[in-house]
Amino acid sequence: MTLASPQDALRENAYLRQRVAQLQDDVTAITAEAERLRQIVERLHGRAPQAAPNPLGGGQ
Template identity: 60%
Template sequence: MPEPTPEELKRENAYLKQRIVQLQSDAMDLSAEVDRLRQERERLHGRRATQAPNPLGSGQ
């Protein structure tokens, strides 16, 4: 495979920089969605979700 030209390397570098920005934005969006869903869960189920009793545990 022939070595890429400086122009091709510049083009690829610009693309990769743009892609990094897009992926960072996606990661921030997902983090915000996780926080929103966590808040929604807490609102619906209280601060801590209650655990179902262990049917195999003692004291039942």
């Protein structure tokens, strides 16, 4: 795609930044919903919920 002017490039960049922000919000919401549903399933099956591993903990 060839942009006709610098203004077109700026407009496209602004649009893409907005879309990325929206999609990041969507991913965050879906992740939270998945965690909530996982906890419900664990409660229904009588298992104690386990804390998610800390990715910054170095696995120790």
